[in-house]
Amino acid sequence: MRRSLLAAAVVLTALMLQAVVVNRLPVPGYGPDLPVLVVVAFALGAGPSYGALLGFITGVAADVLPPADHTLGRLALAYAVAGYIAGLVEDVEERSVLTTVAVVAVGSGVAVILYAGVGGLVADHRVTASAVAHSLVSTVIYDVVLAPFVVPLIALAARRAEPAA
Amino acid sequence: MRDNRRARLILAMLLLTAFTLITLDYRSGGGGPLRSIGNAVFGPVERAANAVAHPIGSFFSSLGHLSSYKSENDRLKAQNQRLLQQLHLTNADKAHLAAADKLLNLAGRAQFRIVAARVVANGSSLGFESTATIDVGSQDGIKRNQTVIDGDGLVGKTLSVGPTTSTILLGNDPDFTAGARLEGSGQHVGHVDGGGRNPMTFTLLGTQATMKVGDQLVTYASIGDRPFVPEVPIGHIVRVQPTPGQLFSSGIVAPYVDFGSIDIVGVVVGTPRTVKRDSLLPPSPTPSPSAGSPSPSASSSPSGSPSPTGSP
Incomplete structure (x- = not known):
């Protein structure tokens, strides 16, 4: 329960930071995608069910958060699958930093591909081959760079919130 | 990999819900x-x-x-x-x-x-x-x-x-499109399209019309001025693209607005009955030898016309 409250607070913060700060930073490419990073970080500590559910809720919030302008449910689907996949790695003994980074890379990449894939189904002509390639490279690289800082921090906070689960 | 079946069931239900949301929102045309x-x-x-x-x-x-x-x-x-x-x-x-x-x-x-x-x-x-x-x-x-x-x-x-x-x-969103008119011209109109990562483009309609590098673009009024009011500067042509065998010519546009750093904007809620043609354009971007003077009227008379007040 306390972990869920923590997750809700962190997700809301990530969504706000993304819209208000990150998307306006003059960085090359598109910058990181904080919500998927947060979903993956919580999923790594709480398993696939939790990861999928948190990903879905985060995605729905991101879908309706202004100024989003795409078909409702696309990010929900993308983040849910990313959270599920990350959650599958929960039980790996002695998870190394490298594994964590790899999971973040896969989660971010899967999110982009699913978001773009569903975009193709609903005839979103923002989805072009070059846009997908750029988004994939940019999102994965930035999220991987942030992962060693964000994931341990969230893991620590989650353990504090719900000790000895 | 404990409670894997339960997790898969949850994921399947979430995906189903997501696809339902997508279908409903897509069919309602967004804005639900x-x-x-x-x-x-x-x-x-x-x-x-x-x-x-x-x-x-x-x-x-x-x-x-x-x-x-x-x-x-x-x-x-x-x-x-x-x-x-x-x-x-x-x-x-x-x-x-x-x-x-x-x-x-x-x-x-x-x-x-x-x-x-x-x-x-x-x-x-x-x-x-x-x-x-x-x-x-x-x-x-x-x-x-x-x-x-x-x-x-x-x-x-x-x-x-x-x-x-x-x-x-x-304006740089791939979904963005607006009617546009070349400066100075009567009916040289077309449309500009945001390109996402690619530059903005202008497509000039009509086979007679031509554009050249440096030509400035302004908005062409929409019906009832929605969504676009007339005469708002858009950008200028930086490259004319060869379009062999095409009816329409197109060019790359450098927009005047830096979409990456917009901060203070204005939503136009009312227009006068007419806006004077080309009255809102910035000084022409065409390269001039005089090192980038900001005022066009000062540098626009290179001819040696006798000025009565000029002699000391």
Whole structure:
């Protein structure tokens, strides 16, 4: 329960930071995608069910958060699958930093591909081959760079919130 | 891998729900009740978040502009008081004043009635979208499909309007398209299209018309001025693309607005009956030997016409 409250607070913060700060930073490419990073970080500590559910809720919030302008449910689907996949790695003994980074890379990449894939189904002509390639490279690289800082921090906070689960 | 079956069941149900949402929203053409709720709930939160986080963001985005704003400092100080009253700027820094000053100048010349606004959030959706939230909404008289400008020219149009915030589609979004007219010409019209990562393009309709590098583009009025009011500067042609065997010619456009750093914008809510042609365009960008003088009228008479007051 306390972990869920923590997750809700962190997700809301990530969504706000993304819209208000990150998307306006003059960085090359598109910058990181904080919500998927947060979903993956919580999923790594709480398993696939939790990861999928948190990903879905985060995605729905991101879908309706202004100024989003795409078909409702696309990010929900993308983040849910990313959270599920990350959650599958929960039980790996002695998870190394490298594994964590790899999971973040896969989660971010899967999110982009699913978001773009569903975009193709609903005839979103923002989805072009070059846009997908750029988004994939940019999102994965930035999220991987942030992962060693964000994931341990969230893991620590989650353990504090719900000790000895 | 414990409780794997349960997790898979949950995932399957979530995916089903997501596809249901997608189908419903797609069939309703977007703008369903959930998005309205999102506008009403998250809009104010974004405004508040922006009030806290904006100094950080504006610090970074203004790094590149520091030198140019410093020189304008003196002139801007004089207008400080008036602008503060008009725009309710509580934390106005030099960059904001410069932007606000230019916006009022452009709107004043055009006699547009505008509602001034600040950008509080930007949309990206994994990099595919270029949208923004502004801090005015239906309570301020904003409606869907209105022109959004800043001091440099066309920013975009309003997409959806909440009570106190609105979403705008920026000119560099791949979904963006607007009717445009070449400067000076009578009927040389076409459309500009945002390109996402690629540059903005202009497609000139009609086989007789030609464009050349440096030609400036302004908006061509939409029916009832929605979504676009006439004569707003868009950009200038930087390259004409060869289109062999095509009826329409097209060119690459350098927009006047830097979509990456928009901050203070105005939503056009009223227009005069006519706007004088080409009256809002900045000095022509065509390269001239005289080192970039900002005033076109001063440098536009190279001929040695005798001036009666010139001799000492």
